[in-house]
């Protein structure tokens with residue numbers, strides 16, 4: 001709380017009068033000898049707030065075995081580092097927002113892939129817009145023995161899971177489902193080996 005005092009009363013007088021009120025500081029037109037801002041402490045009996053602070057800092061510096069200059073420099077450095085960290089954090093958040101917006105704006109990648117048992121050379125062809133998730137799903141279903149392509153499961157059971165081969169047949173930069181389905185159809189139509197897909201209804205081909 002700042003209180004404006006007049007020059008007629010001294011700083012000590014004002015400090016005495018303001019003691020016990022809500023005022024912690026007051027301004028006085030005479031100023032301090034060191035030319036600090038004209039702000040004075042009520043609790044310190046009208047001493048310059050900045051001078052009191054400096055005195056305290058000097059004491060603190062002495063206790064730490066360093067000089068006031070070094071202590072102040074350290075404080076400035078810490079403030080600078082903190083500001084730097086905040087800036088980096090803000091920049092990181094902004095960058096993530098940009099990436100998010102870019103990812104939203106861009107068409108996704110789509111893949112046509114083949115799962116083949118190398119021993120029987122029989123293949124399942126599928127397509128996906130999320131390759132890593134889809135492959136993880138296939139492998140998990142194969143491992144748990146619950147994959148919907150039961151013939152593939154049977155082949156891998158008979159010849160070992162190490163005979164499973166995963167091929168990426170093509171990758172397109174598109175999120176258009178019809179385009180992906182057309183590509184998948186192309187691979188199914190032109191595939192030279194035996195396909196598991198023949199035994200499956202059309203609706204299970206795209207995932």
Ligand SMILES: [Zn+2]
Nearest residue numbers: 032036048051
């Ligand atoms: Zn001062």
